[in-house]
Amino acid sequence: MQERVTMADVARLAGVSTATVSYVLSGKRAVAPETRTTVEAAIAELGFTVNTAARSLRTGRSSLVALIVPDIANPFFAQLAATLQEELRALGLHVVVCNTRADREEERALLAEAVQQRFAGIVITPFRLLPKDLEALTLTGTPVTVSADVPFGAVDTVAPDARAATRQALERVTASGRRRIAMIAGPHDATGGDPRLDLLRSLAPQFGMSLPRQLVARGEHTREAGAAGFAELMSHRYRPDAVFCANDVLAVGALDKAQELGVDIPGEVALVGHDDASFASLVRPRLTTIRYPAEDVARAAAQLLKGRLDGRTVPRTVRVKAEFVARSSA
Amino acid sequence: MQERVTMADVARLAGVSTATVSYVLSGKRAVAPETRTTVEAAIAELGFTVNTAARSLRTGRSSLVALIVPDIANPFFAQLAATLQEELRALGLHVVVCNTRADREEERALLAEAVQQRFAGIVITPFRLLPKDLEALTLTGTPVTVSADVPFGAVDTVAPDARAATRQALERVTASGRRRIAMIAGPHDATGGDPRLDLLRSLAPQFGMSLPRQLVARGEHTREAGAAGFAELMSHRYRPDAVFCANDVLAVGALDKAQELGVDIPGEVALVGHDDASFASLVRPRLTTIRYPAEDVARAAAQLLKGRLDGRTVPRTVRVKAEFVARSSA
Numbered sequence: 001m002q003e004r005v006t007m008a009d010v011a012r013l014a015g016v017s018t019a020t021v022s023y024v025l026s027g028k029r030a031v032a033p034e035t036r037t038t039v040e041a042a043i044a045e046l047g048f049t050v051n052t053a054a055r056s057l058r059t060g061r062s063s064l065v066a067l068i069v070p071d072i073a074n075p076f077f078a079q080l081a082a083t084l085q086e087e088l089r090a091l092g093l094h095v096v097v098c099n100t101r102a103d104r105e106e107e108r109a110l111l112a113e114a115v116q117q118r119f120a121g122i123v124i125t126p127f128r129l130l131p132k133d134l135e136a137l138t139l140t141g142t143p144v145t146v147s148a149d150v151p152f153g154a155v156d157t158v159a160p161d162a163r164a165a166t167r168q169a170l171e172r173v174t175a176s177g178r179r180r181i182a183m184i185a186g187p188h189d190a191t192g193g194d195p196r197l198d199l200l201r202s203l204a205p206q207f208g209m210s211l212p213r214q215l216v217a218r219g220e221h222t223r224e225a226g227a228a229g230f231a232e233l234m235s236h237r238y239r240p241d242a243v244f245c246a247n248d249v250l251a252v253g254a255l256d257k258a259q260e261l262g263v264d265i266p267g268e269v270a271l272v273g274h275d276d277a278s279f280a281s282l283v284r285p286r287l288t289t290i291r292y293p294a295e296d297v298a299r300a301a302a303q304l305l306k307g308r309l310d311g312r313t314v315p316r317t318v319r320v321k322a323e324f325v326a327r328s329s330a
Numbered sequence: 331m332q333e334r335v336t337m338a339d340v341a342r343l344a345g346v347s348t349a350t351v352s353y354v355l356s357g358k359r360a361v362a363p364e365t366r367t368t369v370e371a372a373i374a375e376l377g378f379t380v381n382t383a384a385r386s387l388r389t390g391r392s393s394l395v396a397l398i399v400p401d402i403a404n405p406f407f408a409q410l411a412a413t414l415q416e417e418l419r420a421l422g423l424h425v426v427v428c429n430t431r432a433d434r435e436e437e438r439a440l441l442a443e444a445v446q447q448r449f450a451g452i453v454i455t456p457f458r459l460l461p462k463d464l465e466a467l468t469l470t471g472t473p474v475t476v477s478a479d480v481p482f483g484a485v486d487t488v489a490p491d492a493r494a495a496t497r498q499a500l501e502r503v504t505a506s507g508r509r510r511i512a513m514i515a516g517p518h519d520a521t522g523g524d525p526r527l528d529l530l531r532s533l534a535p536q537f538g539m540s541l542p543r544q545l546v547a548r549g550e551h552t553r554e555a556g557a558a559g560f561a562e563l564m565s566h567r568y569r570p571d572a573v574f575c576a577n578d579v580l581a582v583g584a585l586d587k588a589q590e591l592g593v594d595i596p597g598e599v600a601l602v603g604h605d606d607a608s609f610a611s612l613v614r615p616r617l618t619t620i621r622y623p624a625e626d627v628a629r630a631a632a633q634l635l636k637g638r639l640d641g642r643t644v645p646r647t648v649r650v651k652a653e654f655v656a657r658s659s660a
Contacts (some may be wrong), residue, residue: 096426
């Protein structure tokens with residue numbers, strides 16, 4: 001049934017010209033916000049979808065957008081995928097999720113496949129990719145948007161603004177008397193280093209603290225690495241009383257280990273995650289975390305991708321605000 | 331660097347012929363288990379990967395396999411994706427995950443895209459797809475494997491064998507004196523009905539119980555639907571003392587609602603999930619569930635797909651054993 005709704009039907013219901021509907025869909029010309037809203041409501045009401053087969057014939061591109069992520073088992077990326085799909089649906093695009101397991105060869109292979117298959121676009125969260133890997137890609141003409149903590153070469157980027165949230169997290173742990181912060185971070189060779197560690201370290205002096213290298217445990221972004229990192233930190237001579245984690249998956253691993261070791265969270269050690277993945281409120285104690293809203297990241301990525309599909313060639317960086325979420329673990 | 335490792339290098343290290351390496355990779359001929367192990371070790375040691383571009387030119391097919399699932403935010407499917415990827419990697423195939431949000435039009439659109447793009451294969455967990463949607467597909471020549479509770483037309487199928495595990499779950503709840511079982515099931519119009527409900531209902535009489543229609547709540551496979559279903563069951567005149575859920579996502583929603591309503595789990599109501607998703611052991615109380623091992627499902631699907639790629643045309647059904655996991659919620 002959906003196939004039979006045409007752009008003309010949408011135009012009629014919205015009381016605009018077919019050209020205006022086309023502009024709203026393609027973004028090729030500016031449309032007044034009220035008009036856009038009316039057209040979008042008509043699109044939703046009629047269940048209109050773009051005829052992708054016809055478009056594919058016209059553009060020579062498929063209707064698939066690759067979302068390339070290091071770990072699809074991390075609910076942050078699952079949410080990112082779901083929202084990106086919602087956002088791109090009105091354009092007749094389908095999102096396929098590619099899992100790299102944080103492996104650079106896999107990242108490169110999947111990028112190459114997406115280009116070779118003439119995908120409509122690529123959204124990638126690099127983990128071990130080097131800037132040069134992406135540079136080669138920009139020459140292929142396939143639109144690319146990078147979701148990373150720091151801008152990554154001359155490509156469209158969605159990056160967090162986590163300064164205020166990280167400061168609030170530090171306020172929270174110092175308010176409960178903690179003085180010795182530590183971090184469970186990612187591996188040494190991750191793309192762009194470890195900006196979450198850098199941020200924490202740069203803010204710590206404002207609270208009369210520091211984050212020495214010895215109090216940084218490193219590993220993959222896995223639950224197992226979180227457990228190992230927590231054990232390492234607990235065995236340290238200068239035992240920390242507040243542990244920050246580069247993401248919530250690591251934090252859950254730390255919780256596992258704390259329980260095993262009989263370390264009371266937050267009594268003995270305050271624990272702060274990052275992302276606010278869906279399970280952050282399921283674990284006990286509930287995880288205090290720095291929320292990086294996957295929905296907003298996906299919306300920003302979709303907007304950047306739309307801009308590229310419209311022919312914009314100047315790279316843009318969009319910042320998405322992170323938010324401190326106080327629960328029970330800190 | 332990996333690109334420069336050839337099949338000849340692997341053959342040399344393993345002490346076999348290049349043809350044998352090729353057979354191990356393609357599965358086109360039987361290879362003795364010891365030989366296979368030696369070759370696989372050499373592949374791993376050298377980091378050998380198949381030259382997919384060359385193969386793609388030869389076969390006219392891409393190296394992408396679509397995994398089409400109703401909900402990528404459900405960790406069961408994330409695990410399925412990760413293991414399927416591991417299994418297909420030695421064949422030089424990449425898995426892309428497509429999320430249908432349990433929507434039939436999306437299921438159809440993604441199947442059509444995968445065929446149109448000449449994907450190497452498709453693994454699908456249908457949710458609202460009809461048998462006729464798949465029948466059309468079998469004519470296209472794209473190898474398809476279905477993961478579903480019941481066989482679904484003349485296609486390769488991976489299905490659970492959950493009879494023994496469901497019986498154990500019933501033993502467990504009756505041993506703690508429960509007499510009134512209920513179920514939070516999927517929607518009425520799901521593909522293949524609700525085999526998990528049918529199985530529970532067929533076994534209940536062996537324990538002197540029944541599962542009347544009024545004690546079946548229905549909804550999408552979401553946390554929200556689990557909460558709504560639990561509330562509905564709790565308001566029932568004949569209030570159940572044991573609630574089974576069609577999957578763990580529903581069960582977590584039921585836990586949310588139990589906490590909100592002040593219903594003690596397992597004191598007042600025993601709760602049993604299905605799948606053993608990663609969060610099942612994270613929630614409190616820890617979820618008692620019927621484990622359907624995603625890893626085994628993925629391995630079986632990969633084997634069936636390999637068989638199709640080798641030219642087998644007779645449909646096969648592989649059963650994967652489910653296992654009862656007793657934790658704290660029942």
